[in-house]
Amino acid sequence: MKFDNSEDIVQLTPQWQGERFPNGRPKVPEDVLRRMRKITLEEAWGPLWNRGYAFQFEGDLKIVHPDNIMVGRAVTAVLVPKRPDLHETLLNYGHEQEGRKGFFNQWVIDSLVEDDVAVIDMFDKVHLGTYVGGNLSTAISTRTKRGGAVIWGGIRDNQQVAEIENINIYYRGSDPTAIADVTMVGMNVPTRIGRAICLPGDVVLGTPSGVIFIPPHLAELTVAQAEKSQVRDIFGFVRLKEGAYSTAQIDAAWNSALWNDFAAWFRSDPSAKEYQHLTWEKELEDAARLDDGGDHRHDVRL
Template sequence: MKFDNPEDIVQLTPLWEGERFPNGRPKVPADVLRRMRKITLEEAWGPLWNRGYAFQFEGDFKIVHPDQVMVGRAVTAVMVPQRPDLHETLLRYGHEQEGRKGFFNQWVIDSLVEDDVAVVDMFDKVHLGTYVGGNLSTAISTRTKRGGAVIWGGIRDNQQVSQIDNINIYYRGSDPTAIAEVTMTGMNVPARIGKAICLPGDVVLGTPAGVIFIPPHLAELTVAQAEKSQVRDVFGFVRLREGVYSTAQIDAPWTTALMRDFVTWFENDPAARDYRHLTWEHELAEAAKRDAEGGSRHDVRL
């Protein structure tokens, strides 16, 4: 076996058609990550759930900075309880064949780049399962700039870690002991985090409610749908305050006339300026189709 094997990573992520890192990990564009920081967890969850991705969220964490949102590209690691023969074989292989330094957790941290998030299945081990402390958290900060870590296990040096402002860490518990009696069996492989699954290159969205792992091929679609929902809500609030439409009209599928009113507002109102990269041809066509078919007033807008 190899750690961080490009052939395996490409095989695991065939639906991603964009740029990749040298190790094959999907590289979701930085602009998509920037836009992702402005959406809510529920807005990200909906498009995934509707496409059959039912195990992408986990909320049972402690959070170093619970008021901060974290977004980045996943670098995954899978740890297991130590078995001497396996442990020595894999540690020796990493050192001698791949030129890695230090312990398994350092291998992962040393591979991080800007906008990365380390996602670690530590099998919920906290005592002797502290994946990072003050030093490695500082290294995460230096390497990722604004990323962090999601650890299904423990951390240590909480008072030091809490002083690092530009990253966030989601973890299960804290303990003063150092990491021990564990072995890494995979790096940039599928990782189970509680009820969720994360693949290398997933976009990690960490919020006060928990963490959601967004497959890279769905990242831009997820952001665009969230942004469209946001700006439609802004328009709806404006027109409701003006008394132009009823709540039933705003909540139902929009007619062609209402959709055209929205597009005119969208193209001219300063409140929509940050959303003008979005397009509405599909929505206009859908509204026209509903009008032609005599769409029901009682439909619920999805």
């Protein structure tokens, strides 16, 4: 076996057609990550759930910075309880064949780059299961800039870690002991975090409610649908305050007349400026089909 094997990573993520890192990990564009930081967990959850991705969220985690949003590309690892023969074989292989330094957790952190999030399944081990402390969290901060870690296990040095403000860490518990009696059996492989599954290159969205892992091939679609929901809500709040429509009209499928009103507002209102990259062809076609008075699809222009 090999740790962080590019052929395996590409094989695991065939639906991603974009740029990849040298190790084959999907590289979702920075612009998508930037936009992802502005959406809510529920907005990200909906498009995934509707496409059959029912096991992408885990909320049973503690958070170092509960008010901060974390977004990044997943670097995954799986650890198991120590079995001496397996432990020595894999540790020696990493050192001698792949030139890695230190212990298993250092291998993962040494591989991180900007906007990465380490996603670690350590079988919910906290005592003698502290994957990071002050030093390694500082290394995560230096390497990822805005990333962090999701650890199905423990951390230590919480007071030091809490002082590192540019990253976030989600974890199961704290303990003063150091990491021990664990063996890494996979790096950048499918990883389970509680009820959720994460693959290398998934976009990790960490919120006050927990974390959600967004497959890279669905990342741009997810953020675009969230942005559409946001800008429609902005328009709806404005018109409801004005008394132009009832809540039933705003919450129901919009007809072409309502879409025409939205189109004029969308083109001119300053609060819609940051959403101008969005397109609405499918929505307009759906509205035309709802109209009783003929085909209005040419009436609406955005």
